[in-house]
Amino acid sequence: MHREPKLERFNENVLSKYQIYNSLFLTLPFDDIKKTGSLLPLFQEVCEEGFKQKKNPSEIVEAFFDKYLDDPSENEMNELLFRFIQYIERQVVLFDAIEDAAFPIVNNMDGIGTLRNMKEESESQNQTEGIREFLKRFKVRPTLTAHPTQFYPGAVLGIITDLDKAIQENDLLKIKQLLSQLGKTPFFKKEKPTPYDEAVSLIWYFENVFYQSVSKIYNYIQQNLFDGESVGNEIIELGFWPGGDRDGNPFVTTNITLQVAKRLKSTILFCYYQDARKLKRRLTFEGVRETIEEIEKELYEGAVSESGDIKLSLEDLKSKLQSVREVIIDKHQSLFLDDVDDLLNKVNLFGYHLATLDIRQDSGVHEEVLSEIIEVCEKRGDNLIPKNYKELSNEEQIEILTNVKGNLSADEFNQEGGMGQATISSIHAMKEIQQKNGEKGANRYIISHSEVPQSILEPFAFLRLCGWDKPTVDIIPLFETVPDLKASPDVMKTLYSNPVYREHLERRGNKQTIMLGFSDGTKDGGYLMANWSIYKAKQELTEISREYDIKVTFFDGRGGPPARGGGKTHQFYASLGSAIENEEIQLTVQGQTISSNFGTKDSCQYNLEQLISAGVSNEIFNHGKNNLSEEDRATMVDLAESSYDTYMNFKSHPRFIPYLEKMSTLKYYAKTNIGSRPSKRNNNELNLDNLRAIPFVGSWSQLKQNVPGFFGVGTALKQYEEKGEFDKVKQLYNNSIFFKTLLENSMMSLTKSFFELTSYMKDDEEFGEFWQLIHDEYERSKEMLLKVTGYKELMENEPAMRASIQARERIVLPLLTIQQHALRMVQKLQKGEDGARLDEFEKMVTRSLYGNINASRNSA
Numbered sequence: 001m002h003r004e005p006k007l008e009r010f011n012e013n014v015l016s017k018y019q020i021y022n023s024l025f026l027t028l029p030f031d032d033i034k035k036t037g038s039l040l041p042l043f044q045e046v047c048e049e050g051f052k053q054k055k056n057p058s059e060i061v062e063a064f065f066d067k068y069l070d071d072p073s074e075n076e077m078n079e080l081l082f083r084f085i086q087y088i089e090r091q092v093v094l095f096d097a098i099e100d101a102a103f104p105i106v107n108n109m110d111g112i113g114t115l116r117n118m119k120e121e122s123e124s125q126n127q128t129e130g131i132r133e134f135l136k137r138f139k140v141r142p143t144l145t146a147h148p149t150q151f152y153p154g155a156v157l158g159i160i161t162d163l164d165k166a167i168q169e170n171d172l173l174k175i176k177q178l179l180s181q182l183g184k185t186p187f188f189k190k191e192k193p194t195p196y197d198e199a200v201s202l203i204w205y206f207e208n209v210f211y212q213s214v215s216k217i218y219n220y221i222q223q224n225l226f227d228g229e230s231v232g233n234e235i236i237e238l239g240f241w242p243g244g245d246r247d248g249n250p251f252v253t254t255n256i257t258l259q260v261a262k263r264l265k266s267t268i269l270f271c272y273y274q275d276a277r278k279l280k281r282r283l284t285f286e287g288v289r290e291t292i293e294e295i296e297k298e299l300y301e302g303a304v305s306e307s308g309d310i311k312l313s314l315e316d317l318k319s320k321l322q323s324v325r326e327v328i329i330d331k332h333q334s335l336f337l338d339d340v341d342d343l344l345n346k347v348n349l350f351g352y353h354l355a356t357l358d359i360r361q362d363s364g365v366h367e368e369v370l371s372e373i374i375e376v377c378e379k380r381g382d383n384l385i386p387k388n389y390k391e392l393s394n395e396e397q398i399e400i401l402t403n404v405k406g407n408l409s410a411d412e413f414n415q416e417g418g419m420g421q422a423t424i425s426s427i428h429a430m431k432e433i434q435q436k437n438g439e440k441g442a443n444r445y446i447i448s449h450s451e452v453p454q455s456i457l458e459p460f461a462f463l464r465l466c467g468w469d470k471p472t473v474d475i476i477p478l479f480e481t482v483p484d485l486k487a488s489p490d491v492m493k494t495l496y497s498n499p500v501y502r503e504h505l506e507r508r509g510n511k512q513t514i515m516l517g518f519s520d521g522t523k524d525g526g527y528l529m530a531n532w533s534i535y536k537a538k539q540e541l542t543e544i545s546r547e548y549d550i551k552v553t554f555f556d557g558r559g560g561p562p563a564r565g566g567g568k569t570h571q572f573y574a575s576l577g578s579a580i581e582n583e584e585i586q587l588t589v590q591g592q593t594i595s596s597n598f599g600t601k602d603s604c605q606y607n608l609e610q611l612i613s614a615g616v617s618n619e620i621f622n623h624g625k626n627n628l629s630e631e632d633r634a635t636m637v638d639l640a641e642s643s644y645d646t647y648m649n650f651k652s653h654p655r656f657i658p659y660l661e662k663m664s665t666l667k668y669y670a671k672t673n674i675g676s677r678p679s680k681r682n683n684n685e686l687n688l689d690n691l692r693a694i695p696f697v698g699s700w701s702q703l704k705q706n707v708p709g710f711f712g713v714g715t716a717l718k719q720y721e722e723k724g725e726f727d728k729v730k731q732l733y734n735n736s737i738f739f740k741t742l743l744e745n746s747m748m749s750l751t752k753s754f755f756e757l758t759s760y761m762k763d764d765e766e767f768g769e770f771w772q773l774i775h776d777e778y779e780r781s782k783e784m785l786l787k788v789t790g791y792k793e794l795m796e797n798e799p800a801m802r803a804s805i806q807a808r809e810r811i812v813l814p815l816l817t818i819q820q821h822a823l824r825m826v827q828k829l830q831k832g833e834d835g836a837r838l839d840e841f842e843k844m845v846t847r848s849l850y851g852n853i854n855a856s857r858n859s860a
Contacts, residue, residue, distance in 0.1 A: 044814050088851045090182050095855075109605075119225060128383070134615075141587075144242070152187075154204065157204060159185065217605060222341075239356050247361055254426050281800055302832070314351055356441065363451065366423070368420070373420060424465075427463055427468070432470065446476045449481075479515070493548075497548075532639075541554075570614040577618070611718065628738075701852070758820065
């Protein structure tokens with residue numbers, strides 16, 4: 001059967017439909033938005049033509065009003081600009097829904113990277129048995145986080161889901177109704193969400209998408225690779241951060257953590273209840289009907305229970321379903337056996353926890369907690385941790401941390417709401433969650449900014465000080481910055497050599513999870529160096545872990561824009577080579593990546609299959625093929641160091657922070673109410689150390705200067721051209737999927753840049769030179785990337801993805817024009833005393849953030 005090229009499928013099923021439905025949307029008769037729909041396309045044309053003529057955003061806005069409105073007042077102009085913003089936000093939603101609906105058509109659901117393709121390839125290469133053995137121990141763990149790189153209220157998510165279905169069914173009347181609903185539904189909240197609100201929003205994806213998609217994948221593997229027999233391994237596990245991620249978020253309390261764990265449990269019980277109810281309609285015969293009725297009743301009572309308790313234990317639930325299964329096979333010709341197996345598999349996959357609620361805190365906070373514990377010990381007179389602890393040598397401190405035990409309670413801390421009380425109570429909460437939801441409910445403690453062995457051993461000591469002598473918790477260091485990544489092998493060697501910690505690892509199956517990079521790596525060291533430092537650290541940590549017979553698992557913060565390490569995730573994992581342990585793929589998924597990669601059952605299934613296939617490819621099909629040669633490694637090291645030097649010089653430029661503060665939307669992120677966490681780690685003066693990565697990266701994105709995704713890349717490549725050694729770069733590109741993936745992700749950042757938007761800044765007295773510096777590196781990076789890839793245009797190898805980006809960028813161009821116009825007015829009014837006008841334009845900047853954030857959903 002002939003299949004059209006992916007770009008043609010995208011154009012026919014996404015772009016064409018968007019033009020049709022957008023025309024319908026723009027003509028809807030909203031009472032309070034008269035003429036807006038007819039004027040917005042005209043404003044779009046004025047923006048596109050204006051930037052071609054090198055006009056600045058304010059000139060473009062003024063030209064539009066001069067041409068199409070009869071001498072409007074400033075108030076009338078601003079009202080229309082606000083209505084444009086509202087319309088554009090909804091256009092982005094419409095595009096999202098259409099793209100979601102077309103996902104299984106645009107993407108080949110049986111193509112490369114899918115389970116069916118993997119099965120066929122394994123059969124053709126006689127590797128089926130090898131894949132079966134690998135899948136018995138391989139796992140994928142997507143961990144959803146509340147980091148606000150995209151924001152849709154729950155009501156809007158529901159509209160997107162319904163629009164998706166209506167578009168697939170070509171139900172024009174329903175589409176028109178939903179577009180009308182969309183036009184009248186608010187897009188933002190007046191107050192920030194609580195961490196619990198964020199958790200509820202993301203649990204929606206577990207309940208409505210992951211629950212079905214994960215089990216469908218597992219069922220396929222069981223039936224087609226294991227001939228219906230038990231796999232003996234979940235293969236896919238889910239992680240969750242909202243409600244447990246305390247790092248820099250004072251609003252995450254112990255009570256919130258317990259509430260979120262309860263919500264996760266009640267959600268999975270309700271999902272089981274719904275499936276049991278469907279089974280009851282089918283299993284109406286003797287020997288099973290009564291059992292299914294009992295199960296349904298117990299699950300419902302547990303799901304609605306105020307306490308979160310359920311009388312039916314998880315083991316009893318499995319046992320009863322297993323007995324039903326056996327009766328159906330023995331007495332009823334296996335009638336509806338697939339339905340029973342589906343529920344049984346779900347129970348084995350999700351237990352009573354649904355997803356593991358990770359606890360995360362910063363190592364600097366743990367130092368404060370330790371000081372508070374010393375005070376408590378002194379008051380008690382038990383000297384568990386001596387008063388002079390901080391004056392002791394590293395060896396003496398480690399000796400104390402690994403051997404200390406106690407029975408601390410949160411009530412013993414003087415400071416109500418202080419970090420000591422909060423940390424100790426969170427550990428007791430982990431115990432409680434494990435008792436109610438099972439061990440997997442909360443069995444991971446992540447330490448941000450791990451720098452030395454004490455960073456990891458402090459929370460280990462806290463666990464044991466809470467009466468948890470043999471804690472059923474994995475201690476997970478997070479090495480973020482370039483220096484931390486370099487130090488990580490020595491840190492882990494110290495831990496592996498410690499007999500007490502080693503005994504703990506033996507109880508945990510001789511497994512150590514290590515989180516690398518996450519968000520601050522790129523902010524700290526630039527794009528190439530951050531990614532290379534992670535790659536190199538993984539190799540060194542794999543080597544040292546194997547030396548100590550420890551199975552290391554790497555947990556990547558790879559969910560956001562390419563500037564933060566995202567991009568073609570499956571290609572990245574297929575490229576790691578045998579020198580990096582890869583029996584588990586763990587990654588954070590946040591913001592636009594949740595909705596774009598896992599927002600529908602089709603996209604969720606497809607992208608989870610891609611991750612499984614990536615692990616299999618790296619282990620089975622590409623084993624040993626992706627290891628860098630000495631020459632290629634030397635080239636990579638040199639490029640990373642050159643890029644790092646360039647980025648560090650740029651970051652130390654005296655205009656760097658002032659540029660972000662005065663010329664970008666940085667300070668407005670805190671006003672958007674899209675996330676519960678503050679945009680800075682503390683309230684001190686703004687600097688890169690306390691600035692969160694999301695507002696940092698997001699501010700560059702709003703400027704359409706995606707600096708973190710390319711700065712330093714062009715200069716590093718250019719040096720090889722100038723030395724006449726560019727063939728070495730081409731050789732590295734051709735030999736290393738890892739390097740190729742890095743450059744392709746960087747090309748995505750460049751594709752989403754649009755310097756015409758801010759070209760007016762080059763004439764600015766204070767920042768003109770700095771803007772030019774960024775623009776020159778953009779041009780240099782674009783030139784060099786095209787040269788090394790041999791492409792005529794960026795993302796030439798991904799025409800459909802490029803078309804999607806271009807369509808989204810065109811939708812938000814009027815919004816960005818309004819935003820830049822408002823920023824210019826703010827800068828002008830800040831010099832005067834007209835506070836009311838200043839407030840109006842600052843509000844315009846803040847409101848314009850949403851649409852652009854949401855439109856960037858394919859950043860990863």
